[in-house]
Amino acid sequence: MTTEKLPNGNIESAKQVGNLVAFHRKEQGLTQADLAGLAQTGTRFISDLENGKGTVQFDKVMLILNLLGLDIRITERS
Amino acid sequence: MTTEKLPNGNIESAKQVGNLVAFHRKEQGLTQADLAGLAQTGTRFISDLENGKGTVQFDKVMLILNLLGLDIRITERS
DNA sequence: TATTATAATTCCCGAACGGGAATAAAAATT
């Protein structure tokens, strides 16, 4: 897997979100199966998400970010 | 339509995103058809999104936010 | 209030999500 830098600024792609999810999941010592269990979803969804699949459902993404203690903020472009 | 306050802080629901989209779209003098055209999608998707449908596709949501000049930022919960 | 513009809802339906389970691949640990 190509190690990509984590986005410090704005999110521009689903792949960046996937990287964030994978990073913070591991940071908390969780496997994909763990996170899938917490989110009441399947491991395939977690895998898809972490690999940057853009067509995943929006609310599921929000749920995962929430479970990992990540906040989403939307602001006007400066 | 119930006028709801726009979220100043973190996004917690798809409905909040929908409110943001609707607000900024109108602010820029765009109709749903206009925005749908820009995003190469249909008016039904815009309507669904603005009404808080959570199962819309993640990358489409990002595209719309982008087109409206809105930035997405994901940070660790303080 | 009448008229017009905009938005929401419904229908049909092809395309694709996503769960579960199994397998393959990759990573980690000893």
Added chain:
DNA sequence: AATTTTTATTCCCGTTCGGGAATTATAATA
């Protein structure tokens, strides 16, 4: 290197998205 754990990929298949178009409802303007 061998074993074990974790992750990725594939399959089957029910469910649902989402486009287009038409209709209904709502909002806006004269």
